[in-house]
Amino acid sequence: MSQHIHLIGIGGTGMGPLAKIFLEMGHTVSGSDLQPSDTTDYLVKLGATVYFNHAASNVNDATSVIYSSAIPVQNPEIVAARRNGISVLHRSEVLAQLLNTKRGIAVGGAHGKTTITSMIALCLENAGLDPTVLIGAHFAPFGPGAKYGQGHFVVAEADESDGSFLRYRPEVTIVTSVEPDHLENYNGTFDSLIDGYRRFLGNCDPSGLRLIGIDDPVAAMISRDFDCVTYGFSPQAQWRAELLNLHQHKSQFRVYRHNAFFGDFELNVPGRHNVANALACIAVAHYAGLTISQIKGALRLFTGAQRRFQIIGSKNGAIVVDDYAHHPTEIAATIQAAKEGWPSRQVVAVFQPHRYSRTKLLFDEFSRSFQEADVVIITDIYAPPPEQPIPQVSASILADQIRDHNGPKKVYHIPRQEDVAPFLRGWIGGGDLVLVMGAGPIWRVARDLI
Numbered sequence: 001m002s003q004h005i006h007l008i009g010i011g012g013t014g015m016g017p018l019a020k021i022f023l024e025m026g027h028t029v030s031g032s033d034l035q036p037s038d039t040t041d042y043l044v045k046l047g048a049t050v051y052f053n054h055a056a057s058n059v060n061d062a063t064s065v066i067y068s069s070a071i072p073v074q075n076p077e078i079v080a081a082r083r084n085g086i087s088v089l090h091r092s093e094v095l096a097q098l099l100n101t102k103r104g105i106a107v108g109g110a111h112g113k114t115t116i117t118s119m120i121a122l123c124l125e126n127a128g129l130d131p132t133v134l135i136g137a138h139f140a141p142f143g144p145g146a147k148y149g150q151g152h153f154v155v156a157e158a159d160e161s162d163g164s165f166l167r168y169r170p171e172v173t174i175v176t177s178v179e180p181d182h183l184e185n186y187n188g189t190f191d192s193l194i195d196g197y198r199r200f201l202g203n204c205d206p207s208g209l210r211l212i213g214i215d216d217p218v219a220a221m222i223s224r225d226f227d228c229v230t231y232g233f234s235p236q237a238q239w240r241a242e243l244l245n246l247h248q249h250k251s252q253f254r255v256y257r258h259n260a261f262f263g264d265f266e267l268n269v270p271g272r273h274n275v276a277n278a279l280a281c282i283a284v285a286h287y288a289g290l291t292i293s294q295i296k297g298a299l300r301l302f303t304g305a306q307r308r309f310q311i312i313g314s315k316n317g318a319i320v321v322d323d324y325a326h327h328p329t330e331i332a333a334t335i336q337a338a339k340e341g342w343p344s345r346q347v348v349a350v351f352q353p354h355r356y357s358r359t360k361l362l363f364d365e366f367s368r369s370f371q372e373a374d375v376v377i378i379t380d381i382y383a384p385p386p387e388q389p390i391p392q393v394s395a396s397i398l399a400d401q402i403r404d405h406n407g408p409k410k411v412y413h414i415p416r417q418e419d420v421a422p423f424l425r426g427w428i429g430g431g432d433l434v435l436v437m438g439a440g441p442i443w444r445v446a447r448d449l450i
Contacts (some may be wrong), residue, residue: 006062006070007031008078009052011039012345014091014159015137017146019043020134021098023076032058032077039144055079068089069162072124072386085374086425092164098132099154099168105284108158108165108200109176109213111330116174116304117157118145119281123298124153127290130279133153138306145305154428155289158200160193163339165200171208173201177216184357194218201226209287211280226430231279233272239283241275248341252276254280263292269304271337278302307443309337313450317430320343322446326354326439329363338433345433349373350445351419352438353381353398356390363393367401372436376411377420382440417441421448 008013016039020157022029023046030049034307035038051058056076059065063360065081068091081088099106107117124131127170135145158165158173161181166294178197180190188353191442201222206208214220215232231239231377238258247253255262255273267278277301284296292403307324314320319342325334329350338347349370353359359366359381370376378399383389414420428434434447 002027003063004028004030004061006059006065006077006081008054008065008075009033010035010046010048011035012068012070013145015066016040016043016067016144017134017136018091018094019048020046020142020144020146021134021148023047023144030058030062032066036079038138042143059084059086062086063291064089066094069164070254070384084408088404089230090164092162092167095134095156096167098134098167099156102132102154103152103172103247104115104168104170105153105155105172106158106165106168106170106173107156107174107176107280108160108197109174109219110179110327111333112176112273112280113159113326114145114305114310115274115277115279116176116394117155119278119299119302120155120284122302123281123285123290123295124151124155125149126298126301127155127285127288127294128287128310128390135305137308140303146268146316160200163196163280164205166196168200169203169205171205172211172284173204173208173224174211174213174284175201175219176213176280177275178218178222178327179216179327179329182359183361194222196331198225198252201228210286211283213276213280227281231283233277237384239279239360242273243275246272246340251278253278255279257286265296266300268300268301269302270309270341271333272340273333273337274309289328308335312446314450315425315434316428318348318434319427320434320446320449322436322443324439326358326435328362328369331366331437332372333370333371334437335377338435339372341361342433346374346375347372348375348424348428348434349433350379350424350436350442352379352417352440352442354439355387356381356383356393357387359398360390360393363398363401366398368405370402370411371406375410375421376406376409378402378413378424379412379417379420379442380415382438382442384440418448420445422447 032051047266065085102408121133129150130151131153212223212227221318242254251267
């Protein structure tokens with residue numbers, strides 16, 4: 001039966017994919033957001049109605065209203081929906097309905113969720129299994145990271161940030177790594193977050209697959225408490241990868257399963273972290289019944305999701321790359337991928353710290369994560385509401401710390417992000433690779449530069 005579903009913040013990374021799925025299911029879809037974006041343009045073309053304001057009248061005629069953790073409870077659309085007896089659901093409740101009624105594959109962990117989800121989706125899609133897919137980024141085959149499929153599988157990112165991933169009861173659960181982040185939603189303690197991951201794994205179908213990345217020490221510790229399958233570069237991993245070649249745009253690697261040769265694979269994206277992501281995908285695709293040649297063929301077609309080591313173009317001969325890295329581990333891995341792929345180029349890392357709370361909590365880790373870069377540019381901290389500044393937590397102090405850890409390297413603090421592109425244009429050339437990183441609007445620097 002067709003319903004009218006209204007999504008608050010319809011342009012968001014979690015909401016856009018759901019909106020696309022509801023449209024493909026044949027429902028009437030409306031939504032609100034504060035500004036137009038690629039996602040809202042795409043959804044309007046598919047038939048959604050989008051309002052660029054938040055007002056009670058936007059939810060008229062809706063049968064249900066969906067919101068995310070980013071939307072405050074006093075939002076006028078939530079207030080109006082509750083007053084009018086319209087069903088109000090958190091996006092994770094809707095995702096749980098999709099995941100829990102089919103063969104759910106939930107991809108969780110601190111890093112690699114988007115890439116692994118995209119890889120698995122591509123493998124299942126290419127094998128003709130017609131999965132339902134929800135990815136937290138634009139991914140070329142599926143527009144704003146989603147499609148509604150008629151097949152048995154649903155593959156989705158499971159976001160630990162607000163604890164909502166505990167609503168899922170999947171057949172396949174993946175944990176890539178566990179790191180202290182979003183602790184404000186876990187009583188401020190890492191132990192509570194680790195406990196959350198244990199519960200997430202505990203919710204997996206007992207006859208299904210729990211897949212854990214054991215190159216990460218915390219995930220490795222958790223793996224000892226579960227009947228699970230492990231993956232990684234570690235000699236102890238049941239699914240183990242061995243690097244053969246890391247090129248600019250490609251990675252070649254060998255896979256062993258229980259120490260027996262499984263196959264040689266090739267990826268058209270750089271970096272050892274992507275080999276680890278592909279290994280998780282290979283284990284899941286094998287579980288889902290795909291042949292080795294089906295998996296090889298799909299992975300060869302994988303060229304990455306938006307803002308995941310995305311090569312935007314070049315300026316004065318310099319290569320310009322945009323990446324979503326906003327956590328110290330991700331920054332170090334992205335810089336390492338650039339160094340391994342382009343060893344003769346100088347890596348110019350441009351980073352916009354995201355949130356005062358995260359910068360404070362991980363200050364020391366951030367200051368050490370740029371060691372492989374040749375030039376570092378730090379802009380002022382991007383703080384989405386309701387974040388407030390914290391004394392002694394600033395981009396300039398972070399830049400000083402990076403200088404202290406990196407000796408003679410050039411480290412610049414450029415407060416306004418709009419001043420970064422003109423600064424770079426003045427001196428970058430053919431020997432450089434510019435890496436623009438962060439979860440906020442810093443992506444515009446890469447576009448402005450070109």
